[in-house]
Amino acid sequence: MVACSWLCERRNKEEACEVSNPKKGRKFKNFIWQLNCPSKIKQFMWRAYKNILPTIYCLKLRKIPIEDACGVCGKVESSGHALWDCEVAGAIWRESKLPLPSFKTSLCDFMDVVWEIWEEKREIIWECFATTAWCIWKNRNSLKFEGRGKAVKTLVKEAKLLVEEFSSKKIKEKQPMLSRTQAWSPPSEGWYKVNVDGVVFRESNSCGIGVVIRNVQGQIMGAMSKKLNLPLGVVEVEAKAFEEGLQLAGDLGLKQVILKGDAQIVTNALFGKCLPPTSIQMIITGARRWRHTVQEWKVSYVRRTRN
Structure with a gap:
């Protein structure tokens, strides 16, 4: 009571x-x-x-x-x-x-x-x-x-x-969204453009990779996203994205591809303009084997807002 x-x-x-x-x-x-x-x-x-x-x-x-x-x-x-x-x-x-x-x-x-x-x-x-x-x-x-x-x-x-x-x-x-200063440009006839990107999820010690492949008409020929339960850094996951992009192009039977990504340190290393960081040296060294995947490939740097 x-x-x-x-x-x-x-x-x-x-x-x-x-x-x-x-x-x-x-x-x-x-x-x-x-x-x-x-x-x-x-x-x-x-x-x-x-x-x-x-x-x-x-x-x-x-x-x-x-x-x-x-x-x-x-x-x-x-x-x-x-x-x-x-x-x-x-x-x-x-x-x-x-x-x-x-x-x-x-x-x-x-x-x-x-x-x-x-x-x-x-x-x-x-x-x-x-x-x-x-x-x-x-x-x-x-x-x-x-x-x-x-x-x-x-x-x-x-x-x-x-x-x-x-x-x-x-x-x-x-933060204001950055406007795209240039639209997507098609590759040369017979070539395919492969846009790749990587992201790091620090809170879960994992990372993700995304790939989009288009033909000369801008039609999507293939796309892929993958989560990797690996504690990779930003440079490492970007290099891995290039490798996965080539692998997907090869699986689709494409012969001539242009790889485009927004990680300049990776594109420069693939170009041979600089020595690759130790953490991605194996991937860059293995790039010569990519010709077994496709007949011919090129690499190009693109700004993040256009990738």
Whole structure:
């Protein structure tokens, strides 16, 4: 009965706060959706604002029979406890080095922390704050349902990397697209143009290769994309793309091809204009064997915007 009474009081208090300052609430909700971070983190912050995260406190409000103790420290679990007061959450916030407020008593709602930062107009990177809170919540779920969590330093590092990754994507999106200064030009009669390119996926230690082959009319004679689970560098994967392009042309029975790629160091090495880097020396040395694949081949450098 005492627990039910306490929960009812908390619910009445929340409803009163929601009505008392609706302008403040609307302003903060708009602010959440304008954060420069993934939608899942914005949705998490919105749920924290509405106090509808599935904490034990919220589940009890919905009359779901459940143990009311935090799995880490045994205290009653509210959003304030799970995301701030719990010893695991506290360790993560301290490691984050964010300029956060301090409280003398335990918090029931995580939004108490948010409002303190918001009203004091602290100079804080909100994307870092929201992402760290989301990582704490994910870790809480792992501890609760899987019995294992991540180290504090690992979680803080993951939060920072996620913020950096999303920020870099936004910067790239804002950069103006370079216009093509010259349209695709056809090869000579009887020849085929083979455009090749490579890309490195550093986060997964893999890379990808793409090849498109066209005839003199611009018709696609063949195309290929391939993912390689190899930790190759940029130069290495570009050299591999040239090799794969020749192989595809040979498989299609083409005899005269022009290889075009945007890696100038590779094209110069194939031309014999410079010594190849050690990492691609085997591919460049093996280029003389490419005549067994096709009768005649040439190589040409093309700018990235035209490849």
